[in-house]
Every structure is written in C-alpha cells, then in structure tokens.
Amino acid sequence: MQKAAIIIPAIVVAAVIGMSSVFVVDEREKALILQFGQVKQVKSDPGLGFKLPLIQDVVTYDDRILSLSTRPLEVTPLDDRRLVVDAFARWRLVDVVQFREAVGQGGETVAKSRLDSIINAAIREVLGSVPSTTVLSDDRTPLMNQIRDLARREAASLGVDVIDVRLTRTDLPEQNLEATYARMRAEREREAADEIARGNEAAQRVRATADRTRTELTSEAQKQAEIVRGQAEAEANGIYAQSYGQDPTFFAFTRQLDFYRKSLASDTSSLVTQPDSLYFDYDRFLQSIGDAPAAR
Incomplete structure (x- = not known):
C-alpha cells in the first residue's frame, strides 16, 4: 500500500510533466520555444513539438495574411487642400524571432499599433508630395504602390512584410465640403455663362448672315420684277399702238x-x-x- 501510494502520485506527476513537454503547432501558426524569455527554438512546421517542462514556454503567432484598417487621418497635399484619408493594409509575419524581439509580449496588438503608425506616416509622406487632384483621381494605383513600398521598408524591422496598401477613402473635411461645393458651382456657372455667350454670338452671326441673304435675294427679286414689269408694259404699249393703228x-x-x-x-x-x-x-x-x- 505504501508503494502504491508513492507510485501513483509519481505516475501522475510524470504524466503531467510529459504532457507539459508536448505541444502542437497548427498549420496556420508559427511557434517559438522560449527559455527564461529567450528564444531557443523556432518551429514553423505543423505537428507535435517538444520542450523542457517547467523551464521552457511556447508562444504561437498567426502565420496567415492579416488585415489592418488604419485610423482616419488628415493629410495636406501640395496645393494645401486638406483631405481625410483611410487605408486598408494586408501584412504577414515573415521573421518570427525578429517579430518577438520587436514587439515583446504584446504580440499582434503591439504590431498592429506600430504598423498603423508606419502606414500613416507613409501616407502623409507620399500624398504630401502630390496635388489633391492626383489623390482624388480615379487611378491611385501608383500612389498606393509608393505607400506600400515605403511602409514595407519601415516594417521590415518588425519582422513583417506589408503585402498591400489600399486607400479606401479620400474625402474633404466636413468644414471644407460646403466651400468646395460653392466653388464648384461657381465654376460650373461661369462655364455655362461662357457657353451661353458663345451660343448667342454664333446665333447673332447666323441671323446677320440670314438677314443679309434675305436682303440680297429680295433686292434681286425686286430688280427682276421691275425688269419684267417694264418689259411687259413696253410690250403692252406696243400692242396698244398696233391695235390703234388697225x-x-x-x-x-x-x-x-x-x-x-x-x-x-x-x-x-x-x-x-x-x-x-x-x-x-x-x-x-x-x-x-x-x-x-x-x-x-
């Protein structure tokens, strides 16, 4: 009985220790084996892994492509028209050791916060070098590629790769919208007035040409009528003279x-x-x- 009382707890302890020495890595994850906070091993292949119980710990990180929506920020392009910009980024963990050293125990939460700052800084730098008409145009692909490349270089120190950056919104601030709309209306009204003036000028030319043509045709018709009338009267007088003689x-x-x-x-x-x-x-x-x- 005394032996059983000793053996059973020993077996339980051994089982617990054995189970704590085994861990499983999902195919969507990467794992780090830490000993007293220091990285001892990287396990990127899915399956079972082993570690020293009570001494070593396992930390896993998502190995999939992750998304990040940046916070709205105001940028000032070259023409000093402020714009509110939102962006959407996709990123992935490429160096798990460097990532651990950069973000510590904060993991993805700290990484997203730092990526948000990096991407916003890249947006300010790129969009601040072009006029607002380029930012508001339909084709912003070159600008987004520049932002992505700049953010990728800065994010390399975190052990992550910025795969893509997309501008989801580029709008004027609310306080500037009404002034912008008023300016657009004034420009359209000026263009309409110019078109109306050009149309009236063209109409005047057409009317003047028509009046001149009508006057010329009327004068020519009157001249021909007088000629015909004179010839008819001359012929009538000749007939009258001839009939009187007869x-x-x-x-x-x-x-x-x-x-x-x-x-x-x-x-x-x-x-x-x-x-x-x-x-x-x-x-x-x-x-x-x-x-x-x-x-x-």
Whole structure:
C-alpha cells in the first residue's frame, strides 16, 4: 500500500510533466520555444513539438495574411487642400524571432499599433508630395504602390512584410465640403455663362448672315420684277399702238372699258353724276376722245 501510494502520485506527476513537454503547432501558426524569455527554438512546421517542462514556454503567432484598417487621418497635399484619408493594409509575419524581439509580449496588438503608425506616416509622406487632384483621381494605383513600398521598408524591422496598401477613402473635411461645393458651382456657372455667350454670338452671326441673304435675294427679286414689269408694259404699249393703228374705234372701246374698270375698282367706290353725263354716253364718249386715245 505504501508503494502504491508513492507510485501513483509519481505516475501522475510524470504524466503531467510529459504532457507539459508536448505541444502542437497548427498549420496556420508559427511557434517559438522560449527559455527564461529567450528564444531557443523556432518551429514553423505543423505537428507535435517538444520542450523542457517547467523551464521552457511556447508562444504561437498567426502565420496567415492579416488585415489592418488604419485610423482616419488628415493629410495636406501640395496645393494645401486638406483631405481625410483611410487605408486598408494586408501584412504577414515573415521573421518570427525578429517579430518577438520587436514587439515583446504584446504580440499582434503591439504590431498592429506600430504598423498603423508606419502606414500613416507613409501616407502623409507620399500624398504630401502630390496635388489633391492626383489623390482624388480615379487611378491611385501608383500612389498606393509608393505607400506600400515605403511602409514595407519601415516594417521590415518588425519582422513583417506589408503585402498591400489600399486607400479606401479620400474625402474633404466636413468644414471644407460646403466651400468646395460653392466653388464648384461657381465654376460650373461661369462655364455655362461662357457657353451661353458663345451660343448667342454664333446665333447673332447666323441671323446677320440670314438677314443679309434675305436682303440680297429680295433686292434681286425686286430688280427682276421691275425688269419684267417694264418689259411687259413696253410690250403692252406696243400692242396698244398696233391695235390703234388697225382699228381706232375698237381701241377707244377698250380704253373706255379700262376707264370703267379703274374708276370702279374698289368695292366701296361711289360715283355721283348726271344721267346724261359723258360717263354713260358711249357715242359722246367716242366723239369726245376723237384723237385723244393717242394722247391718253
């Protein structure tokens, strides 16, 4: 019984010590074996590992690609227009020993804090060297690559690799938005006024050209009409002269009819005369004109 009382606790202690000397490394992790805070071994392959119980400790770190969203910060580009910028970074642990020495027991929490400062400093440096129009443009890939390369060099001392940096937001501060919108509206209104002025000028030129063309066409038409009218009157006078030579009585008759037509041309014409007036007496009319047709 005494032996059993001694052997059983010894077996339990041995089992505990044996179990504490074994650890498992996941395929998504890297492990460090520490002895009194000093790195004694690095285990990056997944599977079982062994350490000295009670003397050595095991610390594991995530070996996957990790993400980091930086805190919003204000930057001032070359044209002194302040911008609020957010960024998103992806990073990975590449040197676990250097990482342990750099961040100590803080692990990923301390690493993310220091990476945030490194990336923000890189953003300020890169975006401060270009105008705001470049930062606000659709193609910011060259700028993001510069930020990534600069942050990668600075983060190498932490034992990590910055894989990528993306600008997720580049906006004006709230207090500057209204002034910016007002300036944009003023610029658009000025451009609209310029376009309207150019349109009015073009319209005036078109109207002037049309008026000149109309005047020229009207003048030419009037000239042609006068020419035709003169030719027609000359031809009519020739016909009248010819007809008078052939039949003076018929010519006088046509002259009287023309006289009637002209005197009663208007719908409101009124004629007050005596019944025996020359106007209604054709024979007397013919006698009165005698040789007058030639004169009239």
